[in-house]
Amino acid sequence: MSKDINKVVLAYSGGLDTSIILKWLKQVYDCEVVTFTADLGQGEELEPARKRAEMMGITEIYIEDLREEFVRDFVFPMFRANALYEGVYLLGTSIARPLIAKRLVEIAEATGADAVAHGATGKGNDQVRFELSAYALNPGIRVIAPWREWDLQSRTKLIEFAEQNQIPVPKDKRGEAPFSxxxxxxxxxxxxxxxxxxxxxxxxxxxxxxxxxxxxxxxxxxxxxxxxxxxxxxxxxxxxxxxxxxxxxxxxxxxxxxxxxxxxxxxxxxxxxxxxxxxxxxxxxxxxxxxxxxxxxDRGAAHLKDEIMPRYAELIYNGLWYSPEREMLQALIDKSQEFxxxxxxxxxxxxxxxxxxxxSPYSLYSEDLVTFEEGTGTYDHHDAEGFIKLNGLRLKTYGARKLRLARGQ
Structure with a gap:
């Protein structure tokens, strides 16, 4: 394991897992640790995270309210696309990770840190999202993922490590948590x-x-x-x-x-x-x-958006917010939103x-066109006849072939 890291910025929640990671980083890498805690509207008091970091000897502590940036620059652009992963998931976790990664990289640059670290496990999506985002923003950054390096693979081992290192263990964390x-x-x-x-x-x-x-x-x-x-x-x-x-x-x-x-x-x-x-x-x-x-x-614009939406949603889910293809799709989507x-x-x-x-003052809906009552004459019902004939031409040709084959001709 490389020991050439002098300072690392840790995405720190103040909870048991990231407190253990904080101590582990200092022991294994013998480096300074900077903590970063983001307020993304999770509804939790964040000052306890500061107190825990201070208690563990951290002097560089960043706690930032990113709620406005989160919604303005990440949630809203995603909603312009009507993004749904696998048709139903509104990507709430996925869309938060690129912002956290962005601030990790920025704080690393500001503090002269060599690396960033996160608490995502080796089984989940978040490790991919954090790391792909970090590399896109700073190709030379080092990323430490403790869950892929240490041998603390059970709740029991984590608690043992915490107790050995005087890290307070909340009473409700002694044993198996019901869910995360x-x-x-x-x-x-x-x-x-x-x-x-x-x-x-x-x-x-x-x-x-x-x-x-x-x-x-x-x-x-x-x-x-x-x-x-x-x-x-x-x-x-x-x-x-x-x-x-x-x-x-x-x-x-x-x-x-x-x-x-x-x-x-x-x-x-x-x-x-x-x-x-x-x-x-x-x-x-x-x-x-x-x-x-x-x-x-317009119909064409609306249908095109619906066609690209699954691809756009998958890019976000897979941690590719900062990829060129997501940026290209975003430009197309944003163009569609002018009116x-x-x-x-x-x-x-x-x-x-x-x-x-x-x-809307820009509505394309025309009551005169769709009304079942007598309109102003802007739509001529007779026009539909030629429209149908032309669109039906290929179907008539296709149908005639099927009939020939069915009759053995």
Whole structure:
């Protein structure tokens, strides 16, 4: 194992695992450690992380509120694409990793660190996301992944290491945790332990941000979301910052049991995993964005976006946010959003967020064209005859051949 590292920046949550990693790095690499803790809206008090780092002898401690940057520069661009991995997952964990990696690399440069380190395990996707992002931003950076190097492969060994090194072990961590949780302003993700059997329904206590739809209010709630250039800018007429807007939608969605997902997904590293996701605000936002696009995007543009969306979503899931192909797709997507502006009205009710109205100064919807009543004559019904004949020509030719073959001719 290389010992030529003098200083490393660690993505530090303040929890047991990353506290163990902090101590392990100092012992194994005999290096200085800088800690970086990001506030991405996970809803936890971050000052305890500072106190734990100080207690472990760390003098360079970075704790940063990145909520606005997270939503503005990562979540919103992703939602312009209506991105869903495997058709349902809103990529809440995936989209947070490139921002964390970005700050790790920037702090490493600012502090003269040789390397960055993360606490992702060798079985998951996050190791790929952190490291591909770091290499894209600084090709010469060293990345340390303790879970791929050490022999602390069980909860028992981790706790033994912690006790041997005077690292406080929370009482609820003595033994097997019921499941693990990753959270940020976009979502919560729970997996492992009690969730590992995909045939068994997740216990109620797994859900943290949403009420059970059965227990949600019996009266629907109607809200209006305003858009400019594809991004949400207001809720019920109140202009809000990106992070404040998503926070508001989370509150609304959580109250009505919106955004729950029980998913068995295909990890990039090759295995299937079962996760419980809650994305209340994001689920509302996706429905609203598709609603405003329905009247402002041309058919060709809308269908092209739907065609490239799975590829775009897969790039994010696989940790390729900083890849040239994602940037190319983003440029195309952003071009499509120039006139995606207006208001969408949604009805929230017992787990659902349904669009019930949409309006835009750039609407392509023409009531005169679609009305069943007498219009102004801009659409001539007779034009459809030639249109159908031309489109039917190849089908008639194809059908005639099938009939010849069926008759043995």
């Amino acid at each position: 949780v990753d959270a940020n302003l976009l979502h919560t993700s729970s997996e492992g332990k009690v969730l590992e059997d995909p045939a068994i329904e997740a216990p109620d206590y797994v859900y943290q941000r949403t009420v059970d739809p059965v227990d949600a209010p019996d009266t629907p709630e109607t809200i209006t979301i305003g858009f400019e250039k594809g991004d949400a800018v207001s809720v019920n007429g109140e202009t809000l910052s990106p992070a404040s807007l998503l926070t508001r939608l989370n509150e609304l969605g959580g109250r009505h049991g919106i955004g729950r997902l029980d998913l068995v997904e295909n990890r990039f590293v090759g295995m299937k995993s079962r996760g419980i996701y809650e994305t209340p605000g994001g689920t509302i936002l996706l429905a609203a964005h598709r609603g405003i696009e329905s009247i402002t995007l 995606v502006a207006g208001e969408v009205t949604l009805k929230l009710y017992k787990g659902s967020a349904n669009v019930v109205g949409r309006s």
